[in-house]
Amino acid sequence: MDYKDLANLIFPEAKDISYYEEKYPERNLKEGAIVTRIAPSPTGFIHIGGLYQGLIAKKLAKQTEGVFFIRIEDTDQKRLIENGITEIIESMDKFGMNPDEGMINETESKGAYGPYRQSLRKEIYQAYAKYLIEQGKAYPCFCTPEELDSIRQKQEQAKIRPGYYGVWAKCRNLTVEEMAEKIKAGENYIIRFKSPGREDRKIKHHDLIKGNVDFPENDQDIVIIKGDGLPTYHFAHVVDDHLMRTTHVIRGDEWLSSVPLHLQLFHEMGFKPPKYAHIAPIMKNDNGNKRKLSKRKDPEAAVSYYVEMGIPKEAVTEYLLNIANSNFENWRRANKDASIDDFKLEISKMSVSGALFDMVKLLDVGKTVISKFTAEEVYEMAVEWAKEYDKNLADTLENNKEYALKVFGIERGNKKPRKDIAKWSDVRENISYMYDEMFDSQKQNYDYQVINDKEEINKILNLYINEYYDENDDKQTWFDKIKELSGRLGYAKEVKEFKENPDKYKAHVGDVSTVLRVALTARTNTPDMYEIMQILGKDRIKARFEKAIGI
RNA sequence: GGCCCCGUGGUCAAGAGGUUAAGACAUCGCCCUUUCACGGCGGAGACAUGGGUUCGAUUCCCGUCGGGGUCACCA
Numbered sequence: 320m321d322y323k324d325l326a327n328l329i330f331p332e333a334k335d336i337s338y339y340e341e342k343y344p345e346r347n348l349k350e351g352a353i354v355t356r357i358a359p360s361p362t363g364f365i366h367i368g369g370l371y372q373g374l375i376a377k378k379l380a381k382q383t384e385g386v387f388f389i390r391i392e393d394t395d396q397k398r399l400i401e402n403g404i405t406e407i408i409e410s411m412d413k414f415g416m417n418p419d420e421g422m423i424n425e426t427e428s429k430g431a432y433g434p435y436r437q438s439l440r441k442e443i444y445q446a447y448a449k450y451l452i453e454q455g456k457a458y459p460c461f462c463t464p465e466e467l468d469s470i471r472q473k474q475e476q477a478k479i480r481p482g483y484y485g486v487w488a489k490c491r492n493l494t495v496e497e498m499a500e501k502i503k504a505g506e507n508y509i510i511r512f513k514s515p516g517r518e519d520r521k522i523k524h525h526d527l528i529k530g531n532v533d534f535p536e537n538d539q540d541i542v543i544i545k546g547d548g549l550p551t552y553h554f555a556h557v558v559d560d561h562l563m564r565t566t567h568v569i570r571g572d573e574w575l576s577s578v579p580l581h582l583q584l585f586h587e588m589g590f591k592p593p594k595y596a597h598i599a600p601i602m603k604n605d606n607g608n609k610r611k612l613s614k615r616k617d618p619e620a621a622v623s624y625y626v627e628m629g630i631p632k633e634a635v636t637e638y639l640l641n642i643a644n645s646n647f648e649n650w651r652r653a654n655k656d657a658s659i660d661d662f663k664l665e666i667s668k669m670s671v672s673g674a675l676f677d678m679v680k681l682l683d684v685g686k687t688v689i690s691k692f693t694a695e696e697v698y699e700m701a702v703e704w705a706k707e708y709d710k711n712l713a714d715t716l717e718n719n720k721e722y723a724l725k726v727f728g729i730e731r732g733n734k735k736p737r738k739d740i741a742k743w744s745d746v747r748e749n750i751s752y753m754y755d756e757m758f759d760s761q762k763q764n765y766d767y768q769v770i771n772d773k774e775e776i777n778k779i780l781n782l783y784i785n786e787y788y789d790e791n792d793d794k795q796t797w798f799d800k801i802k803e804l805s806g807r808l809g810y811a812k813e814v815k816e817f818k819e820n821p822d823k824y825k826a827h828v829g830d831v832s833t834v835l836r837v838a839l840t841a842r843t844n845t846p847d848m849y850e851i852m853q854i855l856g857k858d859r860i861k862a863r864f865e866k867a868i869g870i
Numbered sequence: 871g872g873c874c875c876c877g878u879g880g881u882c883a884a885g886a887g888g889u890u891a892a893g894a895c896a897u898c899g900c901c902c903u904u905u906c907a908c909g910g911c912g913g914a915g916a917c918a919u920g921g922g923u924u925c926g927a928u929u930c931c932c933g934u935c936g937g938g939g940u941c942a943c944c945a
Contacts, residue, residue: 360945395944464943480872481941509943529875545943552945576874576940599876602938609937641894645883648894670883672876673938680882680895690908735908768905801904813903832904844906 320495326452328499329459329510333446343432343562352385354566357411357418360392361403364621365410367612367676368571368601371639373416375598376569378664380419385566389421390559391436394549404436410622414632432563437555444550447558447588448510448543456515456587457543459508460490461501484514484538491540510544512554516583524578527567527596528669537579553580561590572597572673596666599673601642612676619678629704629743633659634685641684644668656691685741694728697740701727704743712747715754722854726753729850737846752840753854755862763841765867769830779808779834780864790857794849805831838867 346354355376359369380387389411391404404425411417420430428435451457460483462470467483474481491513493501502508516536524532543554550558560568575597585592602609603617612620619625625635636659641647643664650662689697698716705713716723727750730737740749751757767776787800802812805828811817817827836848839860845851852860 358945362945392945398944460943467942475871478871532874535873539941542943547943549943551943555945571939572875573939573945597875600938604881611938642882645894648882649884652894670876674882677881677895683895686907730907737907739907798904815903827904829904836905842906846905846907848904 320499322455322495323453325459325495325498326449328502329452330445330449333442333449336446336450339443339446339562343564346386346564348386349384351383352566353379353383354386354388354564355380355569356388356390356421356560356563356565357416358390358392358570359407360395360398361400361407362395362398363400363403363406363614364623365407366614366620367622367625368620370411370414370416370622370635371601371642372569372571372598373411374414374636374639375596375643375664375666375669376567377416377418379567379569379666381660382663386419388430388432388563389418389435390563391422392552392555393436393438394545394552394555396438396547396549410626413626414622414635437559438549440555440559441548443562444544444554444558445548448550448554451512451543451588452510455513457510457512458491458493459498459502460488460511460540460542461493461506461508462490463507480518482539483511484518484540488540507546509542509546511540512543512584512587514538514540514583515587516579522579522582524582524595526575526578527594527666528599529572529575529597529671532575532578534576534579537583539580541580553577553584557581557584557588557590560593561585561588565593567596568593569596569598572599596669599670602673602675604675609673609675611673619676627708627744629701629708629746630681630685630741631688631700631743634681634688634742637688638681638684640664641680642670642674645670682741686738689740690731690736690738694724694731697727697731698723701743701746705746708744709747715757725854726750729846729854739846752842752845753851755859758841758863759866765837765841766843767837768833768843769826770834775808776834776838777868779804779831780838780868782808783835784857784861784864788852788857788860790853797849797852801832801835802828839863841867 346352348354357369357373357376359365377387379385389408391407393399393403402425404422408422408424420428420432421435422428434440448457452459462483466489470483470487471481474487488511490498490511514537516538518535518538520536521533522536524534526532541553542551544550556568559565578595578597582592600611603612605616614620622635625632637647637651640659640662644662646668647662654661692700698720702713702716705716740746747757751761770776770779783801783804787804789796789800792800806812808831809825810831811820811824811827814827814829817824832848833843836845837843839848839851839855840863855863
């Protein structure tokens, strides 16, 4: 009985690894092309951090004419959720992150390096595990969870490093005959890697983001094949990224401390390891403590949150890019209309430590992004969002597209566009006073600020609509008339004049304007009143004034 | 606790052995012949700390403190 016999006893059906090595050859890409991937577990919605990693990975691949693929890591059968894969793919799609290869829905995939779903790769992992067993580099372990527990307790009591290694690795020293006997007797077992490492030796690792890092060698005999026959993350990572010919592994920095293990596995398997880039997580300030954005506690951890809020994907992408490379902002200022694809991401410029998530800044990016859209684009995107989250708004907009375009066109398209919409969920509040049905269905609160006398307000409104307002006036004439009205009623025509001689006047032209604005829209802050009046038209202006006076 | 990583304004962050220590968001003030938004100008605001090396350290080294990660048949 030798290792080979043992391997055959454990995995009688497994193919020789040469089969897979031939089936998945080196990729034929141009020099310097980067192959990256995103490898989520279908355990629920995509995390903003996952989107961030995917964005970096995809950009690196794109920039070098490489390949970006998606691999579903579903080896933990206990944590799977229904339609988990679809949900991931759909939310990636919403942010413009379509992979070149990988799963395209719950069961189908594209690309020549599949399957792209780990649970479908069981026989591949077993072939490679068998390969290790044949060489005496892996072995079956019969320890029960209870035994492992008691080992750990002993170690903790003795204050020594916990784990399955050295003298604690009971099963590694079993003879091949003993192992075979136990297997034949039907004992349960898993497969462990037989680590050649020593804890008192150091290894050097150069991480693309973290730089040079020294670690003790790995000496843990970690599990590679679990009781259900599926691999652990560590083993799957090594086999998959080798076979899928990944050149750069972009992942969260919670994996950094596993690097010694992974490098060792690559080495013992005889594979060339990929380059690693360990990305710092996006953090949140929680009562003065920094912590990772948490799926459970923070709604903004889920990418679906941004979709629901109607924060455009361009804004999320730009914000994330800014966290990745802080020179992005400068680039954006210098290239206002360039596509994000033209920005060259440099992985070496990524921050080593995690950034605090800043919603205020994200929304600011959102404002800027939306301000650059045309009225038509704003209309399309607002409608698309509203169809899902504000049906009534969607109907209103679609009922009269031409009108909606006018409304969205106010102060848009010029050099200093308005920046009043940061997300699509702002739209309703922003335009409701331009729609009579919305305006009339809400209880409006008229606060005229300085001029408060009801008689006086009536007088201003009546005089204005009957004697002054003319739809055909240009903006200058329109405003001159408001000044004229102001002067006639004893208000200063110029604000400055009023400030110099406050006793000479009742108030000033700004206060009169405010009366008109409030009567018209029931709010003190609006975009350009001239444009609003132009769109509303004289009859509706009059109706608004009457409504205001009637209250 | 062991191991590893990190520490520049409120936040994201440039930066170099000698700088008036950038910029963006936020904040405050002024201006932009009516509000808001935009824009312009200006203000306030930072190198965690103690030692060393050095003519000189925020920058290099060590300690301390603080923060984060990791130590599963989860990824």
